[in-house]
Amino acid sequence: MDAKRFITIFSILFSFLSVAVSQTLIRLKSENPFSGDRKILRDDGLYCESWRFTVETNDAGDWKTIPDKCLKFVEDYMTGPRYKSDLEVVSDDAISFASTVNVANDGLDAWIFDIDETLLSNIPYYTLHGYGSKAFDENSFDEWVDLAEAPALHASLRLYTQLQQMGFKLILLTGRNEYQKNVTEKNLKSSGYSNWERLILRGSSDMGTLAVSYKSGKRKELEDEGYRVHGSSGDQWSDLMGFATAKRSFKLPNIMYYIP
Amino acid sequence: MDAKRFITIFSILFSFLSVAVSQTLIRLKSENPFSGDRKILRDDGLYCESWRFTVETNDAGDWKTIPDKCLKFVEDYMTGPRYKSDLEVVSDDAISFASTVNVANDGLDAWIFDIDETLLSNIPYYTLHGYGSKAFDENSFDEWVDLAEAPALHASLRLYTQLQQMGFKLILLTGRNEYQKNVTEKNLKSSGYSNWERLILRGSSDMGTLAVSYKSGKRKELEDEGYRVHGSSGDQWSDLMGFATAKRSFKLPNIMYYIP
Numbered sequence: 001m002d003a004k005r006f007i008t009i010f011s012i013l014f015s016f017l018s019v020a021v022s023q024t025l026i027r028l029k030s031e032n033p034f035s036g037d038r039k040i041l042r043d044d045g046l047y048c049e050s051w052r053f054t055v056e057t058n059d060a061g062d063w064k065t066i067p068d069k070c071l072k073f074v075e076d077y078m079t080g081p082r083y084k085s086d087l088e089v090v091s092d093d094a095i096s097f098a099s100t101v102n103v104a105n106d107g108l109d110a111w112i113f114d115i116d117e118t119l120l121s122n123i124p125y126y127t128l129h130g131y132g133s134k135a136f137d138e139n140s141f142d143e144w145v146d147l148a149e150a151p152a153l154h155a156s157l158r159l160y161t162q163l164q165q166m167g168f169k170l171i172l173l174t175g176r177n178e179y180q181k182n183v184t185e186k187n188l189k190s191s192g193y194s195n196w197e198r199l200i201l202r203g204s205s206d207m208g209t210l211a212v213s214y215k216s217g218k219r220k221e222l223e224d225e226g227y228r229v230h231g232s233s234g235d236q237w238s239d240l241m242g243f244a245t246a247k248r249s250f251k252l253p254n255i256m257y258y259i260p
Numbered sequence: 261m262d263a264k265r266f267i268t269i270f271s272i273l274f275s276f277l278s279v280a281v282s283q284t285l286i287r288l289k290s291e292n293p294f295s296g297d298r299k300i301l302r303d304d305g306l307y308c309e310s311w312r313f314t315v316e317t318n319d320a321g322d323w324k325t326i327p328d329k330c331l332k333f334v335e336d337y338m339t340g341p342r343y344k345s346d347l348e349v350v351s352d353d354a355i356s357f358a359s360t361v362n363v364a365n366d367g368l369d370a371w372i373f374d375i376d377e378t379l380l381s382n383i384p385y386y387t388l389h390g391y392g393s394k395a396f397d398e399n400s401f402d403e404w405v406d407l408a409e410a411p412a413l414h415a416s417l418r419l420y421t422q423l424q425q426m427g428f429k430l431i432l433l434t435g436r437n438e439y440q441k442n443v444t445e446k447n448l449k450s451s452g453y454s455n456w457e458r459l460i461l462r463g464s465s466d467m468g469t470l471a472v473s474y475k476s477g478k479r480k481e482l483e484d485e486g487y488r489v490h491g492s493s494g495d496q497w498s499d500l501m502g503f504a505t506a507k508r509s510f511k512l513p514n515i516m517y518y519i520p
Contacts, residue, residue: 046341050349056317057511059353081306089310093319251317 048073052255058237063258066132074131074255078123086253087155094159094231094250101230103167110197110227111163112219112246114234115174115184117254119160119193120150132256145180148187156233156252157192168230169197173218173239175211175259177202211259216242308333312515318497323518326392334391334515338383346513347415354419354491354510361490363427370457370487371423372479372506374494375434375444377514379420379453380410392516405440408447416493416512417452428490429457433478433499435471435519437462471519476502 048070054060066074077083103109113119125144126132144150163170176184178201185199206214215238222229223244232239232246235254240246308330314320326334337343363369373379385404386392404410423430436444438461445459466474475498482489483504492499492506495514500506 046345047349049342050345053316053346053513054349054353056313059350059510061353061357061508082309085306085310086313089307089314090317090319093314093321097321248321250319253313 044069045073052077055255055258056251056253060258062260065135066255068133071131071133074133078126078131078256083253084154087153090233090250090252091155091159094233094248095162097248098163098166098168098231101166101168107169108226108228109168110171110222110229111168112171112173112222112229112232112234113156113160114236114239115172115176115188116150117153117235117256118233118239118252119152119156119172120187120191121153122150124149124151126256136257142180145176145187146183148183148190150187150191152191152193153252159233160193163231164195169227170195171222171227171229172196172199173215174199174201175214178204210238211236212238212242215239216244219244219246304329305333312337315515315518316511316513320518322520325395326515328393331391331393334393337515338386338391343513344414347413350493350510350512351415351419354493354508355422357508358423358426358428358491361426361428367429368486368488369428370431370482370489371428372431372433372482372489372492372494373416373420374496374499375432375436375448376410377413377495377516378493378499378512379412379416379432380447380451381413382410384409384411386516396517402440405436405447406443408443408450410447410451412451412453413512419493420453423491424455429487430455431482431487431489432456432459433475434459434461435474438464470498471496472498472502475499476504479504479506 048067051060051067051070052073055063098111101109116122122141122144125141129137129140160170172188174184181199181201184201188194188196188199200218202209202214209217219229219232220243229244229246231248231250233250233252234240235252236259237251238259240249240251308327311320311327311330312333315323358371361369376382382401382404385401389397389400420430432448434444441459441461444461448454448456448459460478462469462474466477469477479489479492480503489504489506491508491510493510493512494500495512496519497511498519500509500511
């Protein structure tokens with residue numbers, strides 16, 4: 001065996017090992033949220049997880065935009081398997097509770113749904129607008145709403161359909177405005193929702209009211225009409241808190257924005 | 261250069277690369293929660309993360325024990341950096357809010373703290389009792405309480421101290437019983453807490469009352485005495501909800517047990 005042959009064999013083995021190392025690194029990197037600049041990203045990941053905890057439990061209170069260092073985290077969460085999985089488990093909880101309710105024949109057993117990030121997903125919009133890293137731009141969002149192209153959240157459509165089969169009356173209570181009624185109905189229908197009992201939008205008298213007050217007031221009116229509001233599903237605590245609250249509330253995940 | 265020398269150089273380089281590969285794998289494996297039996301553990305991990313979401317948002321409602329397949333997840337969470345990090349960010353939120361309060365000189369600006377898993381950690385107990393995977397055993401837990409050895413949660417001691425410096429009166433409202441008063445005081449003091457305004461425990465008239473009603477009733481009494489309860493910190497939703505709620509509530513993480 002001469003030196004040339006050794007160099008050839010050595011080169012081949014070395015290349016093979018180098019490829020193995022880089023492939024392993026690439027594979028693990030794609031699966032490991034804390035890879036990359038390891039120390040910095042691990043700390044940011046831990047912080048962003050904790051920030052998410054405080055947002056979802058409402059500990060954070062009012063907030064305007066996501067933390068700068070959590071942009072990648074928010075993008076990964078909202079477009080990846082975790083968001084979908086969280087939504088599915090929330091719907092499972094809601095169905096478990098709903099199945100304990102004795103639904104009467106009087107058509108007054110009700111369930112309230114919010115629309116944005118509850119029945120419909122605005123991820124296609126937020127993908128183009130920084131996932132909550134920029135201040136809310138009403139004009140561009142309204143243009144998106146006018147397209148009526150928001151897809152259904154799978155887990156919510158499943159819950160919606162099942163509640164209807166159980167005999168619940170479904171009331172949609174949204175912060176969208178009356179002038180968006182037609183496009184909202186169009187979008188709901190094209191994404192698979194049908195036969196809601198009522199669609200309540202912000203009218204002129206509701207302008208300038210905080211969401212939590214507007215929604216509590218509307219729930220009170222429903223209560224006064226005789227509805228028994230068993231459940232309420234919403235991605236914002238302002239969908240669920242305040243007064244005349246439902247017997248059980250179901251907080252859906254959303255770490256892109258906060259509505260007081 | 262002869263063949264022998266080539267073999268030596270080749271062997272050294274090969275060993276070096278092999279060590280690099282194995283070290284990288286070991287290091288990444290220890291940091292990646294989804295390593296091991298990749299497919300199965302990843303799915304369970306995703307489910308347990310979502311289960312945790314529904315527990316911390318109270319979507320799950322009443323539950324008795326943690327899901328069997330989440331035992332490792334719960335252990336890792338409660339004993340690892342995530343739990344500590346979550347607690348620290350919750351305390352940061354509480355301090356941010358507290359610093360917006362104008363504390364008066366009348367000694368009536370108050371903050372309520374729960375004790376177990378809020379001021380004191382029972383992790384040493386739960387480490388020996390399956391992290392919530394087994395039904396609650398009052399006898400063995402009471403024996404642990406009698407030891408008065410529960411450590412302080414660092415983030416809560418930090419918040420407690422800072423609130424006191426700001427002039428808040430700290431009221432401790434716990435589901436522990438009157439007969440545990442002495443050991444509770446002893447444990448609080450030995451773990452660093454001092455100068456609370458009041459320690460409220462379950463008396464004979466509070467027996468058989470749900471935690472949420474017992475705690476709401478006590479908050480109402482404080483309100484009637486003139487206290488302005490600005491903040492409330494607790495690891496259970498039953499510490500925070502009901503009536504006479506604080507202006508702001510701070511839900512601390514805890515995925516080991518649920519108290520209605």
